[in-house]
Structures are given as C-alpha cells and as structure tokens.
Amino acid sequence: MATENQAVEGDEEESLSNAGEEPNGPKWSVVVRQKMQQAGMYGKHSLRTPMLSGFRDYLFETLGVIHNKQEVENVARYLYFMDPVNVSMDFVTNIEKTNLFFNKLRELGLCNQTIFNYLKNLRRFIGYKTTATNVAANDPPLFQACVHFLNVTNAIRKKLSKGVSKERVVKRFNTLTTDSLQPEDCRRLLEVAKPEFLNCIHRASTAKTLTVKHQLNILYYLEALLILKHLQRPGVVANMTVEEWHKRVPHNFTSEGTSEKLVVVGVKHHKTATQVATFALTEVEERAKLSVRSPGQAVRAKLSVFGPGQAVAAKLSVGTWAKLGKRAQSPRLYKLRELGLCNKTIFNYLRNLRRFIGYKTTATNVAANDPPLFQACVHFLNVTNAIWKKLSKGVSKERVVKRFNTLTTDSLQPEDCRRLLEVAKPEFLNCIHRASTAKTLTVKHQLNILYYLEALLILKHLQRPGVVANMTVEEWHKRVPHNFTSEGTSEKLVVVGVKHHKTATQVATFALTEEEERWFDTYYTKVRPSMINEDAPEETFFISTSGLKIYNVSVYLRCFHNL
Incomplete structure (x- = not known):
C-alpha cells in the first residue's frame, strides 16, 4: 500500500501547543490533559500532508463542514499513534493496534463521548478515501481493506454509542437529583447586572466614549437577555445577522384589555435548521439593541450583531463560496x-x-x-x-x-385570500344556476365553476392542493351526513374524506354545508359529464375542461385569480 512521507514539519499553528484543544463533546479535566500529554497521545502529523489536507477539503467542500480542524486533528493523532513517521493507509490492516489506541484513550480517563468522536472522525476519513477518491479502481485490495475496517469498527462504535447514552442518563439524573439552578436563579443575573448595563447603554445612546469594559458589558447583557429571558439557544445568538435585525416585524400584543408594542425577530440559521427561531422584544429592549447598532458607535465596530457571526458570514461569502466556485467544473x-x-x-x-x-x-x-x-x-x-x-x-x-x-414580509393573511371567494361568488352562483337548470355552458362557465369549487376547498376549508387533485368519485359517493350542534343551534353538514394526498398517514377530511354540497353535486352530475372524454380518468372527481387529470392545482388557483 502506498505511504506518504510527512512532508511538512514544524508548523507553528499545528504544534503540540495546540494539542490540548478540546474535541467536540464534554470538556476534558486538567488531569486527563496531563495524562494524555505524558502518554504521548497528543502527538500528530502535520495537517498539511496531502492525505490530511485532502480530507479537510472533502469535509469542507463535499460535506459542508466549515469547522473541521478538530476533526482532522483527531485523525492526525490516530495516524501518528499508528505510524509516527509516515502518513499512510497501512492502519486498515492493523486492527489490533487500532483497538489498542481506543483502549488507551479509555485507560487515560476520556469519556465515551470523546472516544466516540475520535472513532466517528476516523470512520469519516475512511469514507473519504473510499467515496471521494478512485481507490476502488486504482487499488482494489486497499478498497476492500477499508470496507473491512469499517465493518470491524462498527462493533466498537455501537458499544461506545451505548456508553454515550449511559453518560447522558447519568448527567440528567444528576441534574434531577441535585440542587441545580432554576430559571429564576439564572435570571437574577439580569436583575443584578441591569443598573450597570443601563449606564453603559445610556453612554452608547448619547455618543459618549465607550471603553472595552463598557462594550463587553453591553454585549454580555444582551446575549444573556436572549438566552435567560427569551430562552433562545446559544446558536441563535451566535448566528443572528444584521439583515435579520433590519427585518424585524412590529407587533401589537393585546391581552385582557392591555396592549403592548413588541417587535418580532426571526433567526434562520441555528442548531435546528428546519424552523425559524423567533423572539419578541419590548420597546425598551429594542431601543437597547438599536443603541448597539447605531452607525458610528464604537461598540458597533466591535460587534457583528452579538459576536463574530456576521464577520464569519462575510468571510464565507468571499472566501468559502469563491473556493467552492472553483470546484464547480x-x-x-x-x-x-x-x-x-x-x-x-x-x-x-x-x-x-x-x-x-x-x-x-x-x-x-x-x-x-x-x-x-x-x-x-x-x-x-x-x-x-x-x-x-x-x-x-x-x-x-x-x-x-x-x-x-x-x-x-407583508404576506397575504387568510382573510385576504378568502376575499377571492367573496368577489367571485356572484359570477359563480350565476354559472352554477345555469348548470342546475340544464342551460348551455360555455368553457368559461365550466372553468368558473371548477376554479371556484377548488378554491373553496383550499381557501375556506384549508385543504392541501393534493386533496383537490386526488379526490375521487368513490370518496364523493361515500360522503357522510353529519348533524352539527353548537349552543342550541343545529346545522346539517356532509363530511368528505380523501385518502391519497401529500401526507399518506392520515385521511384528509372537510365538512361541507348543505349549500356547498348542492354546488358540488351540481358539478358532479351536470358539469363534469360534459367534460368527460375517452381519455378522462373515471375515478378522479375534478378534471380539466379537456377531460384530463389535474396535477397542478396551484396553477388553477392562480388562473382563477386572474380570471
């Protein structure tokens, strides 16, 4: 197997002085650091060797891992343990020494989470060699050895994963059974620090000179305010941008006859990427942040919103994406x-x-x-x-x-959308009356009826477009009469269920009034038959005027708006 000499030595930024950097996971105690240093487990190859630099590029460009230095360093330490002289792939055939490495970490007192991170980083390095290089074609024996290595270490990974779960349970148990701080205890920090903060923020708002201590006081207090009062993740504080601050939304909150003006701020990027983090600031809190963000203030020059997040984003926009652009070919x-x-x-x-x-x-x-x-x-x-x-x-x-x-943004509210139904109703009633009295219908009449009934389901009954597209004749025939009673009044409804739509794990249901049921039945018995041809799907309830199945209901809704 090919080996790779350690081409670069003496990198100051990668010297053993950096070996004590904490890996992702629980913090190491000073005793464990000393044991690791004495055992020589902090030794590592240079990160500039072709194999490790290639791994770093793979993490950054292919997987999008921006903060990857610690992961590459963990692999560099493992490779140094396996062979202090050369950076090579020979370790994949030396399973015994690999087991010795992880046993050594456990003996030195590292917790399961830290050891798990080492193994996870190592397995990702193997993944890089097998999926991002041509090793499968150029060196089949090495490829097979890598696959075998992943299979062998999978058992170690499962064992460590169980250990991590146990450590997490112990931590939660200790939190439960010890006198841990309550939310009100944490918020006392804000009460104690508020007088000094108000003094500093007043100096900032009146354009007085701010020392570094004043700037830090303002920065720390506003960060603590978001975390301790508004219960936001630290990631929200770190990643909040200037653009998000400028796009804050005024909101008038009313409760029990009292009204309060707030501003709602949304943060896109934080730990949970599938939802927007939001918090509402009072007028006083908003003014405090405005003082920080006012142009010309010294504190503004020091901060990006709350820290280096915006500076990192600016750096990425110039450096990261430019680098990615070079790989676009x-x-x-x-x-x-x-x-x-x-x-x-x-x-x-x-x-x-x-x-x-x-x-x-x-x-x-x-x-x-x-x-x-x-x-x-x-x-x-x-x-x-x-x-x-x-x-x-x-x-x-x-x-x-x-x-x-x-x-x-000023997006449409539900009542704005439903105005379409109000405006279009007179024309629709005229068309549906023509259909019910067996009068001749033009294509425009047919479209008006079709569009209105589809819009009714989406805008009033709040159904997905997929419900409209997939509703069948059988489901219409199986509608269920229902007598709805509320506060002494009774109303006759029919409930329709649709099986197949976007969410296949539940039935979509909606309840039509007697009048709406008559409209739908008129469409089914009078309008739909005139639209059917030999290519029309017999089972689909809503079909186009040309007799075809409707796939994009949203386009129909847009056409109805422009009609």
Whole structure:
C-alpha cells in the first residue's frame, strides 16, 4: 500500500501547543490533559500532508463542514499513534493496534463521548478515501481493506454509542437529583447586572466614549437577555445577522384589555435548521439593541450583531463560496449550482439519477451478467451519498429561508385570500344556476365553476392542493351526513374524506354545508359529464375542461385569480 512521507514539519499553528484543544463533546479535566500529554497521545502529523489536507477539503467542500480542524486533528493523532513517521493507509490492516489506541484513550480517563468522536472522525476519513477518491479502481485490495475496517469498527462504535447514552442518563439524573439552578436563579443575573448595563447603554445612546469594559458589558447583557429571558439557544445568538435585525416585524400584543408594542425577530440559521427561531422584544429592549447598532458607535465596530457571526458570514461569502466556485467544473453537480439552480432542484436531479442506478442494480440481472458494472454502480451510490446528504441539508436551509421571508414580509393573511371567494361568488352562483337548470355552458362557465369549487376547498376549508387533485368519485359517493350542534343551534353538514394526498398517514377530511354540497353535486352530475372524454380518468372527481387529470392545482388557483 502506498505511504506518504510527512512532508511538512514544524508548523507553528499545528504544534503540540495546540494539542490540548478540546474535541467536540464534554470538556476534558486538567488531569486527563496531563495524562494524555505524558502518554504521548497528543502527538500528530502535520495537517498539511496531502492525505490530511485532502480530507479537510472533502469535509469542507463535499460535506459542508466549515469547522473541521478538530476533526482532522483527531485523525492526525490516530495516524501518528499508528505510524509516527509516515502518513499512510497501512492502519486498515492493523486492527489490533487500532483497538489498542481506543483502549488507551479509555485507560487515560476520556469519556465515551470523546472516544466516540475520535472513532466517528476516523470512520469519516475512511469514507473519504473510499467515496471521494478512485481507490476502488486504482487499488482494489486497499478498497476492500477499508470496507473491512469499517465493518470491524462498527462493533466498537455501537458499544461506545451505548456508553454515550449511559453518560447522558447519568448527567440528567444528576441534574434531577441535585440542587441545580432554576430559571429564576439564572435570571437574577439580569436583575443584578441591569443598573450597570443601563449606564453603559445610556453612554452608547448619547455618543459618549465607550471603553472595552463598557462594550463587553453591553454585549454580555444582551446575549444573556436572549438566552435567560427569551430562552433562545446559544446558536441563535451566535448566528443572528444584521439583515435579520433590519427585518424585524412590529407587533401589537393585546391581552385582557392591555396592549403592548413588541417587535418580532426571526433567526434562520441555528442548531435546528428546519424552523425559524423567533423572539419578541419590548420597546425598551429594542431601543437597547438599536443603541448597539447605531452607525458610528464604537461598540458597533466591535460587534457583528452579538459576536463574530456576521464577520464569519462575510468571510464565507468571499472566501468559502469563491473556493467552492472553483470546484464547480468538477462532475459533482456543482455546475448546476453555478447556474443558479436551488438545492431542491439539484437534489431532485441527484435523486432521479440514484433511482436510475437503483433500477439497474435491482430490476435487471446486471449483478450476475456484469459483476464489475454492478460493483461500480454500488460504489457510485456510496460516493453520491455524501452529496445527497449535503443537498438535503441545503434543502432544509432553503425551507427555513422561505419561512423567514414569510414571517418578515407583508404576506397575504387568510382573510385576504378568502376575499377571492367573496368577489367571485356572484359570477359563480350565476354559472352554477345555469348548470342546475340544464342551460348551455360555455368553457368559461365550466372553468368558473371548477376554479371556484377548488378554491373553496383550499381557501375556506384549508385543504392541501393534493386533496383537490386526488379526490375521487368513490370518496364523493361515500360522503357522510353529519348533524352539527353548537349552543342550541343545529346545522346539517356532509363530511368528505380523501385518502391519497401529500401526507399518506392520515385521511384528509372537510365538512361541507348543505349549500356547498348542492354546488358540488351540481358539478358532479351536470358539469363534469360534459367534460368527460375517452381519455378522462373515471375515478378522479375534478378534471380539466379537456377531460384530463389535474396535477397542478396551484396553477388553477392562480388562473382563477386572474380570471
């Protein structure tokens, strides 16, 4: 197997003075650090060797791991333990020494979480060699050894994972059984620090000179305010941007006859990427932050919103994405991103491609007829799995941005959307009356009835477009009469259930009034038959005027708005 000499020595930034950096996970005690140092477990190869620098590029460019130095260092320490002279892949055949490395970490007192991180980083390094390089084609024995190494270490990973769970249970138990701080105890910090903070924020608002101590006082208090009072994650504080602050939304909160003016701030990027973090500030709190953000203040020059988050974002926009742009010519779907396609579209390309490969490997006899091609297909799926995961995260982030924009812009409210029904109702009643009295209907009359009934389900009954597209004739026939009683009044309704729509785990239901039921029945018995032709799907309730199944109901709704 090929070895790689340690080409770079004496890197000051990567010397043993940095070896005590804490890995992701629980903090190490001073005693454990001393034991690790004495045992020589902090020794590591230079991160600038081709193999480790390639791994770092893979983490950054393919997996999108921005803060990757600690992970690469953990692998560098393991490789140094296995061979202090050369950086090589020979360790994949030395399982005994690998076990010795992890046993050594446990003997020195490292917790399961830290050891688990070492193993996770090492297995990701193996994944890099097997999926991001051509080792499968250029060195099949090494590829097979890497696969075997992953299988062998999987048992260690499962054992460590159980240990991590036990440590977490112990931590929670200790929190439960000891006199831990309560929320009100934590908030006492804000009460004690408030007088000094008010003095500092007053100096900032009156353009007086601020010392570093004043700046830190303001910074610390505002961060603590978000975490201790507004119960936000630290990630919200670290990642809040200037743009999000500028897009705050005024809100008038009313309760029990009293009214209070608030501003709602949304933060897109934090630990949970699938939702927008929101918090509401009072007028006093908003003014405090305005003082911090006022142009020309010294404190503003020191802060990005609350810390280095915006500076990091600016650095990324110039450095990170420029670097990614250079890789856009590679055959890894970067070209699509360069052309401006969103992550969702690129994700669909990759999903369709992987499904095609799945067809070749599972629906044909390629495994028996052409084993090398079959192995190449399996390898291709493994290689693109990392890109698939990265794109999936990108899709989640795009969804969060979309929700954030909905929160911060003047989007239509439900009552605004339902005004379409009010405006269109007179014309619709005229058309449905013509249908019920067997008068001739033009295409425009048919479209008016079709659009109105679809809009009724979406805008009034709040159903997904998929409910409208997939509702069947059978489901209409099986509607259930229901007598709804409330506060002494009774109303006759019919309940319709739709089985197949976007969420397949539940039945979509809506209740129509007697008048609405008559409209739908008139459409079914009078209008729909005139639209049916030999190509029309018999089971679909809503069909187009040309007799075809409706797939994009949102387009129909837009057409109705423009009608």
